[in-house]
Amino acid sequence: MKNVFTYDKARGSLVKTFYKLLVKGCEVSYEDVLTDFFGQNLSNKLAAYTEYKTLKHVIPEVVDEFKKNGFDILQIKNGRSTKYRYIGADKDPLKNIKFQAVLKERYDKIADYINKKKPFKITYLPFDRNKMEIIFHPHLLRTYNGRYFALGVSEKDGCEPFRQFVIALDRIYKKDEDDDEEQEIRYIPKHPYIPPEHGEYDYLANLVGVSFEKNAELTTIRLRALDKYTFGRLTKKPLHNSQKTVLPLTKQNGLEYGEVEITVYPNVELLGQILSYGSYLQVVSPESYKNTVAEEIKKALQLYENGD
Numbered sequence: 001m002k003n004v005f006t007y008d009k010a011r012g013s014l015v016k017t018f019y020k021l022l023v024k025g026c027e028v029s030y031e032d033v034l035t036d037f038f039g040q041n042l043s044n045k046l047a048a049y050t051e052y053k054t055l056k057h058v059i060p061e062v063v064d065e066f067k068k069n070g071f072d073i074l075q076i077k078n079g080r081s082t083k084y085r086y087i088g089a090d091k092d093p094l095k096n097i098k099f100q101a102v103l104k105e106r107y108d109k110i111a112d113y114i115n116k117k118k119p120f121k122i123t124y125l126p127f128d129r130n131k132m133e134i135i136f137h138p139h140l141l142r143t144y145n146g147r148y149f150a151l152g153v154s155e156k157d158g159c160e161p162f163r164q165f166v167i168a169l170d171r172i173y174k175k176d177e178d179d180d181e182e183q184e185i186r187y188i189p190k191h192p193y194i195p196p197e198h199g200e201y202d203y204l205a206n207l208v209g210v211s212f213e214k215n216a217e218l219t220t221i222r223l224r225a226l227d228k229y230t231f232g233r234l235t236k237k238p239l240h241n242s243q244k245t246v247l248p249l250t251k252q253n254g255l256e257y258g259e260v261e262i263t264v265y266p267n268v269e270l271l272g273q274i275l276s277y278g279s280y281l282q283v284v285s286p287e288s289y290k291n292t293v294a295e296e297i298k299k300a301l302q303l304y305e306n307g308d
Contacts, residue, residue, distance in 0.1 A: 004061050005094075005101035010051055013037060014058045022062075023091060027076060027083040030055055059084065065094060099170070106169045107141060107148050109185050114138045117193045119155075121186045123173035131173050132156060135188060136165070139196040144209045144269065151201065151210070153194045161194060164201070166210050208240050209269025216265040222246065222284040223274070224259045230280040231258040239273055240264050259284060271296060 004015050017037050021028045033055060035041055046052045063073045063084065071093045076083040086093070113120055120138075125131040135155040142149045147168060154165035174184045203212055223239075224247075225231035231249050240262045247259035264270060266289055274281060274293060283290040 003097060003101050003104070004058075004065055005098045006104055007058075011054050011058060014051065014055050015062060018055075018059060018062050019094065022066075022073070022084065022086040023093070025086060027085045029081060029083045030059070033059075065097065069094065069097070102174075103148050103169050106172060106185060110138050110150050110169070111141060113185075113187075114140065117195065119188055119191050119193050121188055122167075122184065124167055125171045125173045127171070135191065136167065137161075137194040140201060142204070142210055149210045152196075155194075163197075164212065203265060206240075206242070206264050207267065207269075208264055208273060209267060211267045211269055212265060213267045216267065218263060219266055219286065219289060220261055220263045221266070221286070221289055222259055222261050224257050224282045224284050225277075226255070226257050226280050226282060228256055230277060234258075234260060234277075234281070238262075239270070266292070275300075 005012075007015055014033065014037060018028065018033050021032060021036060030046055030052065031042060034046065034049060034051060037051060042049070063075075066073050066086065071086065071088045071090070074085040074087055076085060092098075110120075119135055121133065121135050123131050124134050124136075133156070136150070137153040137155070138150050139152040140150070142151065147170060150167050150169065152165060152167075154162045154167075156162075172184055204210075206218055223234070225234050228249060234243075235245060235258075238260075242263045243260050245258065246261050247257075249256065249258040271293065274283065275296065283293045
């Protein structure tokens, strides 16, 4: 899907300039955008600037992006010229789309570092801990559930290098919105790169998502879909590449169900996928994992029974 905030060079700068002026709530003309873009008043007619031709494409694209996301842009005609005004209350209405562009930039940058075997320094903000400065040696990139991840070796002052470390690209700390890419992902010249070991990431082939939980064992899990619709969803969009149908859709004692098996290392991502099916998907075996899912359901039920 096209993202106008991923444009580079002059086109990208014009998108950011027009957006910046719009969200201030003022009326914005083509001349206003180019004046801000050049940092000075224009000395020639608009048509004399090559950027003007680009801007004629940029402005309709940005306006369409606002409209697609439910935000109104007034177009104020004055003879042959048009001014634009954003009338919403949200001070950064397209922030999620902008952030997706930032993530794509980070992904591309880290992919380049992997190819060139270059470590970099970042400030990382884990979900459940304070932010920390680390030197990261990237080995591979992975996407799951709409998020980007990098796996590699993490170095932190006073600690031994930690292998198979996973960073979520959306948790790289950025001090200021205007910080550029070089400030958030910083190359370290002459720092030796720690490469991956042979077969180090073989476990990923038996994983849903990216989290490998300590002491996890490779497990064959049998799942029962309790209606035709759920069985169709499960077979058309498998939980894992190892998934196979072990019982085609059948009817017994008035019930319609089918069963599949997957062989994986159980983790939090798999648990979340199973629970997302609600009462239409049941863990049949093994008993240990069946109990794990049942305990999670009990905890969730208690939240509602307590009434708090």
